[in-house]
Amino acid sequence: MANAPYIVGVDIGGTKVACVLAEAGGRILARQWQPTRSVEGWQAVVQQLFEMTEQVLEGVSSSQVRGIGISCGGPLDSQKGIVYSPPNLPGWDAVPIKQLFEERFGLPTRLENDANATALAEHRFGAGRGTRNMVFMTWGTGIGGGLILDGRLYRGTNDLAGEIGHTTVLLDGPLCGCGKRGCLEALASGPSIARRARELASESPESLVWQRVSPEEVTAQHVVEAAEAGDTFARFVLAEAATYMGIGIGNVAQILNPERVVLGTIAVKAGDLVLEPLRRALAVHAWGRVREVLQVVPAELGDRAQDLAAICLWIED
């Protein structure tokens, strides 16, 4: 079935699950999605996935399907196909998802963490096309990463390569959700941007941000919108986060010497408001010879990323 025309892609998220049937070229033929029934436990979610998979496979014979690709938050074991306890999937603990799918559908199944799978998708179909060495970084609620090195996904020893969000950028910096201090994620993620705006609220009463939302309820999205409207406080907060991103990416660039760094959500939404200060910081923290081959660009796939991510597990570059 290695050359079969169809691929099933399954995306397991904390708030939504989706299932697609696609051609190897990326065209989506059928798509199902539902809110994740996570409160009902992992068995209910797996049942949900089985039903959606059956629906997208309706009328398709097994021999026409190359395989099933599953994209899910880590920690997980991609080789054994086991999902451990992703923070966004409470109650999951060593779920043998690959085995469960293979038994149910008789189709070879691959599991990959979502940052890696999205890296493959941006590399194959998006902002990383044509590159040999590409770093993809999610930049939203968390900061994760996927590494394409010498044209292939690099997973590391136990599927933890690319945890760029949890490199130390500021010694003794703010506490991170992971338990460390000064992680890039604690300085530049969406929640960190919101926290920083909140911390500085009393010193910026004039900001547009506080005309729209209270400090208790502010999100990075509010900050980006105010910055787009020209608000100097919001621009300052974004630039600070972007500067830390530039420092973190500088370290990655010195270690991996990539030709492209592709950045997710916040870079896509805020554009030059973050990319400009980010590149300025990068110029301080990465060598000229490293930067001369490096482009830092926003991701291109947007909402299509999740669908394409899972099916990329069955597409050879």
Place this chain on the structure above:
Amino acid sequence: MANAPYIVGVDIGGTKVACVLAEAGGRILARQWQPTRSVEGWQAVVQQLFEMTEQVLEGVSSSQVRGIGISCGGPLDSQKGIVYSPPNLPGWDAVPIKQLFEERFGLPTRLENDANATALAEHRFGAGRGTRNMVFMTWGTGIGGGLILDGRLYRGTNDLAGEIGHTTVLLDGPLCGCGKRGCLEALASGPSIARRARELASESPESLVWQRVSPEEVTAQHVVEAAEAGDTFARFVLAEAATYMGIGIGNVAQILNPERVVLGTIAVKAGDLVLEPLRRALAVHAWGRVREVLQVVPAELGDRAQDLAAICLWIED
């Protein structure tokens, strides 16, 4: 000649040049070395290398030689075989060393930077044996790196991967020789250890270090020797440098999730005096799941590293 039994290895250093004839298994059959005639210009050094190569090749027919491997400080272009301007080779500027050797000897020639070549040697013959993902770091006058990922040398886009010594570990930290601030090399290299001892000399008049050498002439070697003799000041200075190494290695570990980090000179000479504080810092800056698959160990090849490094360019793993 791909399966020919012999390999020529050429090591170009700032103070000495060496040339060996070896078997693919690593046995050295002939060896020449001389002080580098660097003051006479690059042509003189190349002439020197040609003569030594002729000497080790005496009585060997070309058909018995797989190729010539050249290990040299960067920056260089491994694919084109051109050495740019290594800091330790004044006057070198775009020397086409591969072409010069191929024209002179009619043997296929490969060029690699010394940190990468040593990484290959430690991986094949030394402390990295049997690993799939290994980071080698020189730790002496400079801090360089070579990355073996998924079993193969990863060079990056323009031969600059592995510049771990020039990641930013301390924002606004001491000025580095490279022009950046707070680089790992500026905090933990041999000269940085000596500088730190010098800075603190007036506050540590009782230290053994100052019974043996003046602050003006102190080197990392003096600090290591005093630390080995139990001197608390010397131990403090080493532990501080080792702590920064632990932070830098923590970042590398979060990005690359390697199974082994192999450390050069200072780790070999100072052993637990640096490895103990280094591992303590690593425990703060890298996740438990990352550390559970990771060993940090001193290099094993010592003086043999240079000889083996160059010949590894012709040995497939």
